[in-house]
Amino acid sequence: xxxxxxxxxxVVVTVxxxxxxYDFGTGIIHxxxxxxxxxxxxxxxxxxLFWDSNEVWLVAAGGLVFMAFPTxxxxxxxxxxLPLIIVLWLMIFRALGLELRGQFHHPVWKxxxxxxxGVSSLLLVLFFGxxxxxxxxxxxxxxxxxxxxTYEAHYFFLPLWDASFSPxxxxxxxxxxxxxxxxxxxxxxxxxxxxxxxxxxxxxxxNEQLKKVSFRLNIALALxxxxxxxxxxxxxxxxxxxxxxxxxxxxxxxxxxIGLIGQxxxxxxxxxxHAFTSSCLMIVGGISSTLATMFPTILPSTHNExxxxxxxxxxxxxxxxxxxxxxxxxxxxxxLIYFIIQKKLNxxxxxxxxxxx
Amino acid sequence: MEDMIFYDRLQFAFTIxxxxxxxxxxMGLSLIILFFKGYYLKSxxxxxxxxAKFFMKIFAINFTMGVITGIPMEFQFGTNWAKFSxxxxxxxxxxxxxxxxxxxxxxxxxxxxFIFGEKIMGQKLHFLTGFFVFLGSWASGYLILATNAWMQHxxxxxxxxxxxxxxxxxxxLFSNPWLLPAFLHNQMxxxxxxxxxxxxxxxxxxxxxKNEAYGKLFVKTGIIFGLVSALLVAFPTGDxxxxxxxxxxxxxxxxxxxxxxxxxxxxxxxxxxxxxMVEKKLDNKIAVPNVLSFLxxxxxxxxxxxxxxxxxxxxxxxxxxLYYSYHIMVGLGTIxxxxxxxxxxxxxxxxxxxxxxxxxxxxxxxPFPFIANITGWYVAELGRQxxxxxxxxxxxxxxxxxxxxGNTLFTLLGFVALYxxxxxxxxxxxxxxxxxxxxxxxH
Numbered sequence: 001x002x003x004x005x006x007x008x009x010x011v012v013v014t015v016x017x018x019x020x021x022y023d024f025g026t027g028i029i030h031x032x033x034x035x036x037x038x039x040x041x042x043x044x045x046x047x048x049l050f051w052d053s054n055e056v057w058l059v060a061a062g063g064l065v066f067m068a069f070p071t072x073x074x075x076x077x078x079x080x081x082l083p084l085i086i087v088l089w090l091m092i093f094r095a096l097g098l099e100l101r102g103q104f105h106h107p108v109w110k111x112x113x114x115x116x117x118g119v120s121s122l123l124l125v126l127f128f129g130x131x132x133x134x135x136x137x138x139x140x141x142x143x144x145x146x147x148x149x150t151y152e153a154h155y156f157f158l159p160l161w162d163a164s165f166s167p168x169x170x171x172x173x174x175x176x177x178x179x180x181x182x183x184x185x186x187x188x189x190x191x192x193x194x195x196x197x198x199x200x201x202x203x204x205x206x207n208e209q210l211k212k213v214s215f216r217l218n219i220a221l222a223l224x225x226x227x228x229x230x231x232x233x234x235x236x237x238x239x240x241x242x243x244x245x246x247x248x249x250x251x252x253x254x255x256x257x258i259g260l261i262g263q264x265x266x267x268x269x270x271x272x273x274h275a276f277t278s279s280c281l282m283i284v285g286g287i288s289s290t291l292a293t294m295f296p297t298i299l300p301s302t303h304n305e306x307x308x309x310x311x312x313x314x315x316x317x318x319x320x321x322x323x324x325x326x327x328x329x330x331x332x333x334x335x336l337i338y339f340i341i342q343k344k345l346n347x348x349x350x351x352x353x354x355x356x357x
Numbered sequence: 358m359e360d361m362i363f364y365d366r367l368q369f370a371f372t373i374x375x376x377x378x379x380x381x382x383x384m385g386l387s388l389i390i391l392f393f394k395g396y397y398l399k400s401x402x403x404x405x406x407x408x409a410k411f412f413m414k415i416f417a418i419n420f421t422m423g424v425i426t427g428i429p430m431e432f433q434f435g436t437n438w439a440k441f442s443x444x445x446x447x448x449x450x451x452x453x454x455x456x457x458x459x460x461x462x463x464x465x466x467x468x469x470x471f472i473f474g475e476k477i478m479g480q481k482l483h484f485l486t487g488f489f490v491f492l493g494s495w496a497s498g499y500l501i502l503a504t505n506a507w508m509q510h511x512x513x514x515x516x517x518x519x520x521x522x523x524x525x526x527x528x529x530l531f532s533n534p535w536l537l538p539a540f541l542h543n544q545m546x547x548x549x550x551x552x553x554x555x556x557x558x559x560x561x562x563x564x565x566x567k568n569e570a571y572g573k574l575f576v577k578t579g580i581i582f583g584l585v586s587a588l589l590v591a592f593p594t595g596d597x598x599x600x601x602x603x604x605x606x607x608x609x610x611x612x613x614x615x616x617x618x619x620x621x622x623x624x625x626x627x628x629x630x631x632x633x634m635v636e637k638k639l640d641n642k643i644a645v646p647n648v649l650s651f652l653x654x655x656x657x658x659x660x661x662x663x664x665x666x667x668x669x670x671x672x673x674x675x676x677x678x679l680y681y682s683y684h685i686m687v688g689l690g691t692i693x694x695x696x697x698x699x700x701x702x703x704x705x706x707x708x709x710x711x712x713x714x715x716x717x718x719x720x721x722x723x724p725f726p727f728i729a730n731i732t733g734w735y736v737a738e739l740g741r742q743x744x745x746x747x748x749x750x751x752x753x754x755x756x757x758x759x760x761x762x763g764n765t766l767f768t769l770l771g772f773v774a775l776y777x778x779x780x781x782x783x784x785x786x787x788x789x790x791x792x793x794x795x796x797x798x799x800h
Contacts (some may be wrong), residue, residue, distance in 0.1 A: 052424055053465045056457070059424075062431050063454030070446025076434025077442070078757035084436055088429050089775055094423050094784065103786060143759065155439070157759035226655045317523035326452060332459035338466035345474055353412030355475075 001322040002311040004327075005068035008328060013288050016057035017128070018193075018280050023047040023054055025194015027094065027121025028187070030114065033213065034323075041102075041112055042202045042351050047117075048098040049350060053342060055091070060335075064328075066322055071154055072298055072314035075315060079133065079156040083174050087127050094120040097223025119206060122187065129186025133179030134158070136290055137235040138300030140171040141309065153306040154314070167235055170303045178235060181228055188221045189286065192263060193279040200272045203351050213265055214275065225260065232293075236300075242293055249292040298320055304318045362766040365437045367774065370738075372429050374731055375776050379423035381730050382668075384498050384544060385551025386416045387491040389582060394487045398480060403797065404650035408574060409487065412469055412555070412793035413765040418786050420468055422779065429772070430456075431658040437765065441745050441755030448514055448524045449504045456500035464493030486601075498547070499540055505537040510638050510739065511746050522746070535605065538597035539737075544756045545589040546733060549693060550726040558791055560719040563710055570795040573710050576719065580704050584697040591690055592736075596652070602740060603653050606669040606747060609740030612676045613683035614649060615639050621659050624661035627684075632677045637664070649663075682735035690731040696722065 011177045029291040034040045066073045078083060097117030101110050139158055143150035159173045167178035175183075194213040199207045243249050259281030266275045294300070299309040307313065315321065346353070390412045399407035431453070434442045453650045467489040475483045519528030524530075556579025562572030603610045614626045617637045625647040630639035650659040664672060673679050696718060703709035709716075741747055745755045 052421060053469065055424065055428070056465050056562055059428060059431060059461055060454070060457040062428075062435075063450065063457035064448045066431075066434065066442060067450025067454040070450060071443050073435045073446055073450075074439035074443035074757075078437070078439035078760050081436050081760045081764055082756070082768075084432060085771070087552070088432055092425050092779070093777060095421065096779070099421055100782065100786075103789065119399075151758045154443075155757075155759050157761075158724060211465065279400075285469075300699045316450070317517075320447040320451070320524045323524065323527040324454070327455060327754065328458065331455070335462050342466050342469060345470060345477070 002296075002315045004325070005064070005321055008043065008332075009064050009068065010066060010288065010291055012057055012061045014284055016054070016061055017190075017287060018283050018320065019054040019057060020051065021125075021190045021193050021283055022197035022276075022347055023051045023194075024121045024125045025190040025192070026197055027118050028125065028191045029198055029210065029213075031118025031122060031192045033205070033210065034114075036205060037110075040110070042204050043198055044098060044101055044114065044117060045350055045353065046198055046201045046220045047104075049346060051098055055095075064180055068316060068322060069298075069311065069314045070310075070316055072309055075141075075154050075156065075309060077301060078104055078135070079085045079158055080174065081157065082160055083127055083131065083158075083268070087124060090120040090124045090127070094124065095196065103246070110266060125187050126183045126188045129183035130175060130179045132287070132290060133182030133188065134174060135299055136182070136232075136294065137167050137176075138302045138308070140303065141299070141301040142306035144303055145169070147305060149305060154309060171350075172302065172332065178231065181224070181231075185224050185228060185286075188217050188224065188283055189279070192217050192221065193276075193283065194265075196272070196276040196279045200276045201350050203349055211275075214266050218266070220355055221263075222260060222284070225256075230328070230353070236293065237295055242295055246292075249295075252288040252292045254285070257280050259283075259285055302354045360762040361751055361756055361765065363760050364769055366752070368437060368752055369604055370767040371769065372426065372433065372772055372776075373734075375387060375780070376423070376426040376430055377731055377734060378727060379419045379426065380494070380498065381547035381550045381727070383423055384494045384556065385548040385586075386419070386554075387410055387487075387494045389551055389555055389578065390416060391484075391491050391582065392488050392578070392582075394484050396654065398484055402573060407795045407797055408571065408578075410475075411571075411790075413468075413487075414790050415554075415787060417472060418469060418783065420464065420792065422783055424465070425779070437716070438745075438755050439756055439757035439759075441750065442546075444750060444755075445522045445746060446518055447547045448522050448530070449507055451524065451527065452500045452504040452507070452530060456497055456504075460500060461496035462493075463489055467493065468503070494548075495544065497545060502543060503533070503536055503538040505737065506533045506539055507632055508746050509539075510535040511749060513760070523609060523747075528584070528773055535601055538594055538601055542590060542594035542638065542733075544597050545586045545594055546726070546730050548582060548586035549590055550730055552579045553693075553723055553726045555579035556583055556719045557723040558715040558722075561791065561793070564713070564720065565718050572601050576709060576716075578703060580697060580700045580709070583693070584701045584714050587690065587693040587697050591694065595687075600653060600688075603661070606740055608664070608671045609664050611662055611664045611667070612673050612679050613736055613740055615680045615684075616649075616659075618659060618665050619660065619663040621660050623650040623656075623658040624653075624663075625649060626652065629684075634676065645752060656717045670743065673739055675739055679736060679739040679796070682732040682739060686729050686732040686736060689725055689732075691724065693722075693729070698775055765783055 024042060030040065030043045034043050096122065097113040099114040101117070110158065130188050139156045142153040142157050143156060161175045162169065162171065162173035165176045166172065167176045190216045195210040198204060199210055259278045262278030262281065269275050296310045296312060297313070298310040298311060301308050378472055382617055391411035393405045393412065397403075397409060397470060401463065413435055467486045470478070470486045471483065471490055474602050475487065478486070492748070510533060512533050513526035514525060515525045555575050557576075559572045560567040561573025563576065599610075602613070608706055612625070615630060615632060617639065623646070625644040625646045627639060627642060627644045630642035633640045649658045651657050652659055653659070653661065664676070700709060703712055703715055743751055744751070745752050
C-alpha cells in the first residue's frame with residue numbers, strides 16, 4: 001500500500017514538473033532571449049494560458065503527501081520552513097507577472113511584470129532543484145548536536161546555508177555546493193524544456209535561435225550529468241546498491257539518457273513535438289532515477305543517531321491508505337479527461353489566442 | 358513558546374482571512390452565473406448571456422486570487438502546524454487531498470473552457486461547463502467544511518500510540534452532524550456576498566448612467582438573490598449551527614453569546630454590551646430576557662450554562678474577540694435582511710431603479726457581507742479554542758517543534774507586504790472590469 005501511494009505521488013509530482021516545468025522554462029527563456037514586444041507577448045502567453053491548471057498538480061501532490069505520509073509532510077514542510085515560504089512568495093510573484101502584464105498597455109508596466117515573471121521562474125527552478133538535492137543528500141534529523149537529539153527524531157530545521165557550504169558535514173544547510181549543482185541542473189533542464197515548449201506552441205521570431213540555445217545547453221547538461229553522477233558517492237556511499245538489487249530500476253536512468261541523446265537531434269527534428277517529448281523524458285528520467293537510487297528512503301539522515309525517513313515509517317494507517325484508493329483512481333481518470341479536453345482546446349500554435357480576463 | 362503560538366496563529370489568521378475574500382465570491386457568483394446562462398437558454402435574450410460572461414470575468418480574477426492565496430494555506434499546515442499535520446494528516450488529509458484532486462481540477466479546467474470555448478461548443482455545452490465550474494467550487498467548499506467539521510466535532514477516528522489520530526470510518530467524515538448545517542450556512546453566506554456585489558455593480562451603472570439596461574438587470578437579480586439568501590443564512594441554516602454549537606461546544610456557546618453567569622430560569626439574549634473580563638460581566642448591556650433559551654431550545658425557561666460552569670482551560674482563550682465576532686456577524690445579517698426587504702419592496706413598486714438613496718445604499722453595502730462572512734469564520738475558529746481538534750488536541754500542541762518565532766514573524770511580515778500589493782491589484786483589476794462593463798454580443 002505504501003508503494004502504491006509512493007508511485008501515485010511520484011507520478012503527480014513528475015507531471016507537475018513536466019507541465020509547470022515548461023512554464024518555468026518559458027519564464028527563463030522570456031528573461032534572457034525575448035527582446036521584441038511581439039515575442040514577449042506570445043512567450044508569456046505560452047505560459048499564461050496554462051499556469052493555473054498546471055499548478056493544481058502541486059496542490060494535489062501536497063494534499064496526497066499530507067494524507068498518505070503525514071509524518072513526512074510535517075517533517076519536511078517545517079524543516080525546510082524558509083525555503084518553502086520563499087518558494088510560495090515567488091509563485092505568487094510569478095503568477096502576478098503573468099496575469100498583470102496585459103492589463104495596461106504601457107512599456108514600463110509590462111517590463112516590470114515581465115521581469116517579475118522571468119526572475120521568479122528562474123529562482124523557483126533553482127530552489128526546486130536545490131530541494132531535490134537536499135532530499136538526496138539528507139538532513140540532520142533530530143537536530144543532533146554532539147550525539148544528543150534536540151527534538152523528536154523525525155523533525156529537523158535547516159538554515160538556508162551553513163558556513164562551510166559542504167554537503168558532507170553532519171549539519172548541512174539548504175544550499176551547499178552539491179545542492180547548488182543539482183539546482184543548476186534543474187535550471188538547465190527546464191530552460192531546454194521551456195525553449196522546446198516555446199518553439200512548439202508559438203511562432204516567435206526567435207524560435208530558430210532557441211533551437212540552437214537548446215542544443216548548446218544540452219551539451220552543458222550532459223557534462224553536468226556526468227559530473228553529478230561522479231560525485232554522488234560523496235552523499236551516498238553506495239549509489240548503485242538499489243540498481244544491483246532491483247535491475248528493473250535501470251529503466252529510469254535509461255529514460256533519462258534517451259531523452260538527453262534525443263535532445264541532441266533538436267536541430268534535425270522535422271517535428272517540433274519530438275524535441276518537447278525528449279525534454280519530457282529527461283524530466284521523467286531525472287526525477288525517477290533519483291527516487292529509485294534512494295528507495296524506499298525519502299529523506300536520509302546525515303548521521304546514525306536518527307533513522308532515515310522512509311515510505312514505511314512515515315505512512316498513515318493501512319485503513320486510511322486503502323480507503324483512499326477508489327477515490328484517487330476515479331480522481332485520476334477524471335483529471336486525465338479534463339486534461340485531454342484542455343489540450344484539445346489549446347492545440348496548435350497559440351499566437352493569436354485571446355488571453356486575459 | 359507563547360510568542361511562537363501567537364505568531365503562528367496570527368499568520369494563519371491573517372492569510373486565511375485574506376484568502377477567504379475570494380472563495381466566498383467564487384462560490385456565490387458561480388450560482389448566479391449559472392442562473393444568467395440558464396435563463397438565456399430559456400429566454401434567448403442576449404442580455405442574460407452578456408451578464409453571464411461579464412460575471413465570469415470577475416469570477417476568473419477571483420479564482421486566480423483564490424489559487425494564489427490558497428496554496429499558502431495548504432503549505433502552512435506543514436510549515437507552521439507540523440505536529441498537528443503529523444497527528445491528524447491521516448484523517449483530514451483525506452478531505453483536503455480530495456479537494457485538490459477533484460474540485461480544484463474541475464474548477465480550473467472548466468473555467469478555461471467557459472471563457473474560451475463558447476463558439477466551439479455551442480450554447481448547451483457552454484451552460485454545462487458553467488455547471489461544472491459551479492459544481493467544482495461548491496464541492497471545494499464542501500470538502501473544506503468537512504475538514505473543519507472534523508476539527509470542530511471529531512468522528513470516525515481512533516487514537517493510537519504517540520497520540521496519532523487514524524481513520525476508522527471514512528463515511529463518518531461526511532455524515533458528521535456538524536457538516537451539513539455548517540456547509541449550507543457557509544454557502545448561503547457566500548451567496549449573500551455575491552448577490553450584494555451584483556446589486557452593487559448594477560446600482561453603480563444606474564448612478565453613473567452607463568450600461569443602464571445591465572444596471573437594472575443586476576439590481577433586480579442582486580436584490581432577489583440577496584433577499585432569499587440573507588433569509589436562508591439566518592433561518593434555518595444559522596439557527597441549526599447555533600444549536601450545534603450549544604450541543605457540542607457549550608463553553609463556546611456561552612462565550613459567544615456573552616453569558617457570564619448561568620441563569621436558571623432561562624437565558625437572556627444579549628443585543629449590545631462589552632465583555633469586562635476582570636469583573637466577569639457585560640458593560641452597558643442591552644438584553645431581552647429568556648429569548649436565547651427559546652431560540653435554542655424552543656422553551657422559554659430552559660437553563661443554559663454560562664461561562665461560570667466551565668474550567669478556565671475549557672473556555673475559548675479570547676472571549677471578547679469571539680463575542681464581538683459573533684455579534685458583528687448576527688448584527689450585520691439582521692441589517693442585510695432589513696435592507697433587502699426594503700429594496701425588494703421598492704423593486705415590487707417599480708421605484709428601485711430611480712430612487713437614489715437605495716441605489717447608494719446598495720452600492721456602499723458591498724464590503725459588509727465580506728465582514729459578516731469573515732467574522733462568522735472567526736466565531737467557528739475562536740470558539741473551538743483552546744483546541745485544534747475539539748476536546749482532544751490543544752492548539753499549543755499542534756505547532757511545528759523546530760520553527761522559531763523569529764522565523765514565523767519574518768514570514769508573517771512578508772505575507773503582509775505581499776498581500777497588500779495583491780489586494781491593491783485585485784481592486785484595480787475588478788474595478789477596471791466593472792468600469793469597462795459587460796460587452797454586448799452584437800458588436
